[in-house]
């Protein structure tokens with residue numbers, strides 16, 4: 001069996017890692033296409049190195065741009081690549097512009113498409129990611145869902161007969177890396193002492209970064225938190241703060257570059273809590289047993305809200321208390337699987353080759 005994976009943004013490299021290893025163990029031919037949506041070394045190359053993902057076979061080098069320009073450039077470049085490789089499956093991941101471009105390109109060429117992390121919904125139609133996931137699910141031939149909740153969303157949209165529950169591949173990699181880095185004191189950026197309490201924060205979503213008043217209120221709220229906040233600054237955040245003349249230094253915030261995946265897992269494990277708008281990081285905090293405060297009106301990973309592990313605080317009303325709340329004592333019920341999802345992906349694809 002030959003599978004062609006299309007990835008382009010940081011969270012997709014994390015999902016690709018366990019899948020690439022499972023395909024390699026099963027002896028499948030695997031072609032990796034990197035769209036170039038994320039191109040900074042810290043956003044891309046370090047993930048391939050640290051997570052031992054084979055080098056991409058094809059690099060489209062698309063880079064940044066408006067949604068139409070970025071997605072269109074991917075579409076323009078993908079046809080020839082897909083025709084040349086003629087895979088049994090095109091596999092797309094998550095909810096980025098690289099996901100929708102890959103799915104659309106493949107279905108137009110009558111290639112079988114599988115969507116990994118299918119069925120997640122925020123029901124917020126102002127999010128670019130929501131359009132990407134809904135459209136990809138409806139275009140794809142096979143929907144690989146991470147949770148029962150995702151399966152239910154797919155059924156509600158009439159997609160039950162194309163859906164298979166495989167579990168969450170990010171859990172596979174999170175558990176592996178947790179076990180590898182677990183006992184070590186993390187090497188944290190300057191200004192954060194791992195022996196004392198600190199929070200880990202990331203902010204990158206368009207709805208939080210692209211409106212200057214909103215971004216300023218988030219930065220102000222983080223600066224008021226009563227312990228150091230390690231803000232791992234995504235390039236979009238840095239660019240918008242420069243544009244709006246918002247100073248990321250001062251108050252509680254300690255700004256640093258994005259961390260490689262093992263460093264991130266270690267930093268979260270040793271932290272007092274996480275404040276984020278990232279989907280993946282909310283779930284990683286939950287899996288690592290750390291309380292998370294999410295600066296959004298909703299979450300796709302609704303299971304994290306149970307027992308108070310994750311709390312939504314879009315209005316920033318009580319961030320300085322919420323962010324430093326004690327770790328919940330409630331038991332988690334493992335809604336994201338047992339860390340074997342990538343193997344399930346490999347078997348399901350093999351069983352359904354057309």
Ligand code: UD1
Pocket residue numbers: 009010011037038039040041043064065095096097098128129204205206234235236239
């Ligand atoms: C994208 C995804 C989002 C995902 C996120 C993970 C879409 C619509 N959004 O958002 O779902 O959660 O990736 O990070 O696909 N930039 C750099 N260097 C890079 C990458 C980006 O400087 O390596 C800057 C550019 O100024 C760019 C901006 O970041 O314009 C935003 O990048 P983009 O790929 O458009 O979206 P993300 O915000 O990263």
